[in-house]
Amino acid sequence: MSQQIQFLLRAEEMPTHWYNLNADFPEPMPPPLHPGTKQPVTLGDMTAIFPENLVRQEMSPERHIEIPQAVADVYALYRPTPLLRAVRLEQALQTPAHIYYKYEGVSPAGSHKPNTAIPQAYYNKVAGTKRLATETGAGQWGSSLAMACSVFGLECNIYMVKVSFHQKPYRKLLMQTYGATVHASPSTETEFGRKVLAADPDSHGSLGIAISEAIEDTVKHPGTKYSLGSVLNHVCLHQSIIGEETIRQMAMAGEEPDVIFACAGGGSNFAGLAFPFVRQKIAGKTKCRIVGVEPASCPSLTKGELRYDFGDTAETTPLMMMYTLGHQFMPPSIHAGGLRYHGMAPMVSHCKKLGLIEALAVPQMKVFKAAVTFARSEGLVPAPESSHAIAAVIDEAIKCREENRKRVLVFNLSGNGLLDLAAFDSYLTGKMHETGNDD
Numbered sequence: 001m002s003q004q005i006q007f008l009l010r011a012e013e014m015p016t017h018w019y020n021l022n023a024d025f026p027e028p029m030p031p032p033l034h035p036g037t038k039q040p041v042t043l044g045d046m047t048a049i050f051p052e053n054l055v056r057q058e059m060s061p062e063r064h065i066e067i068p069q070a071v072a073d074v075y076a077l078y079r080p081t082p083l084l085r086a087v088r089l090e091q092a093l094q095t096p097a098h099i100y101y102k103y104e105g106v107s108p109a110g111s112h113k114p115n116t117a118i119p120q121a122y123y124n125k126v127a128g129t130k131r132l133a134t135e136t137g138a139g140q141w142g143s144s145l146a147m148a149c150s151v152f153g154l155e156c157n158i159y160m161v162k163v164s165f166h167q168k169p170y171r172k173l174l175m176q177t178y179g180a181t182v183h184a185s186p187s188t189e190t191e192f193g194r195k196v197l198a199a200d201p202d203s204h205g206s207l208g209i210a211i212s213e214a215i216e217d218t219v220k221h222p223g224t225k226y227s228l229g230s231v232l233n234h235v236c237l238h239q240s241i242i243g244e245e246t247i248r249q250m251a252m253a254g255e256e257p258d259v260i261f262a263c264a265g266g267g268s269n270f271a272g273l274a275f276p277f278v279r280q281k282i283a284g285k286t287k288c289r290i291v292g293v294e295p296a297s298c299p300s301l302t303k304g305e306l307r308y309d310f311g312d313t314a315e316t317t318p319l320m321m322m323y324t325l326g327h328q329f330m331p332p333s334i335h336a337g338g339l340r341y342h343g344m345a346p347m348v349s350h351c352k353k354l355g356l357i358e359a360l361a362v363p364q365m366k367v368f369k370a371a372v373t374f375a376r377s378e379g380l381v382p383a384p385e386s387s388h389a390i391a392a393v394i395d396e397a398i399k400c401r402e403e404n405r406k407r408v409l410v411f412n413l414s415g416n417g418l419l420d421l422a423a424f425d426s427y428l429t430g431k432m433h434e435t436g437n438d439d
């Protein structure tokens with residue numbers, strides 16, 4: 001009998017609730033602090049830029065939060081997503097390990113990010129917001145939010161890091177196709193953008209600068225709220241649907257994971273897959289290892305310091321307790337644009353501090369070698385970000401072969417790489433370096 005490859009949930013088996021790890025931490029998380037008073041931020045501080053319903057989720061101690069029907073209806077465009085067994089990759093590596101991947105690249109925007117973009121647009125719509133402002137690096141978040149805004153009838157104003165705006169025109173076009181307005185950041189739209197441009201007219205921009213612009217845009221335009229695609233608690237909450245589905249699908253496969261991997265930029269796809277398993281770990285129901293994989297050139301979890309830091313360059317966000325390289329850190333321009341962030345989600349950071357998860361860092365060339373191996377065995381071109389997890393899985397599978405030991409490995413394939421083919425060109429033609437710009 002041939003090996004079963006796809007493990008599919010029926011529509012009616014889609015989880016009805018998100019999972020909030022905050023309810024189960026053995027020790028509470030340090031609260032975010034107001035940058036002026038250094039006191040814990042209040043609901044009132046946060047509602048200056050977020051709608052109250054999302055702020056309540058951000059601060060919620062509730063274990064399970066029901067997914068509203070209107071959100072479930074939009075999730076149904078691509079959820080439940082498939083879990084696949086990578087038999088051809090196993091064969092290529094000649095490993096006794098069983099490798100499974102949860103594939104989030106089937107969403108309309110091609111990544112896991114719509115899992116939070118859709119509820120964020122919905123909660124804003126319900127709260128009376130007319131327009132959302134946000135930032136985007138390589139464009140995965142911007143295109144996800146643009147899609148969600150078009151579904152719920154909101155305007156969407158996006159500050160896109162200038163270097164990506166010019167180098168990656170396709171995601172910009174995707175955002176414009178969904179009806180969003182896209183500015184190259186630093187822009188002349190905001191005071192902060194004009195200040196950066198005055199000091200350096202050729203500035204390529206950064207995520208930190210773009211966040212500062214989007215927040216300024218929000219406070220200056222009535223009816224506008226701000227939206228963030230990673231890092232925050234409510235984003236980790238929305239992404240938990242990934243792990244909730246995976247638990248059900250692993251039961252269908254009749255196996256339990258020994259090691260779980262996901263790439264970690266701001267931490268949201270990692271949290272999404274991992275947190276439902278962290279819950280099982282806290283409850284003593286599994287001993288599986290859970291590993292976040294980050295780029296060697298932007299290693300917040302493995303090399304950063306655990307301390308209070310700002311989320312943006314202009315120091316406008318609350319101070320968050322997180323593993324950070326410092327909010328002034330300028331990551332080198334590696335191709336995995338979604339992993340170029342100086343900090344790590346406070347919830348993921350707290351897991352690391354409590355020893356519930358591990359982290360490792362991998363260099364860019366090794367990531368692309370793994371991506372190509374995966375594409376040539378499984379047929380699917382993975383996003384450069386997701387390929388960090390693949391590189392770690394391949395190492396573990398080779399270790400299994402050397403030790404002649406079966407282990408069950410599960411990873412999050414957070415997105416497809418079809419709009420990142422220029423990065424593969426750079427790798428395949430030998431123009432890529434470990435860090436910095438291509439030849």
Ligand SMILES: *Cc1c(COP(=O)(O)O)cnc(C)c1O
Nearest residue numbers: 230265266267268269338385415
């Ligand atoms: C944005 C992105 C990431 C990184 O963000 P996280 O918040 O760490 O998940 C990873 N993979 C893909 C495909 C992305 O688009």
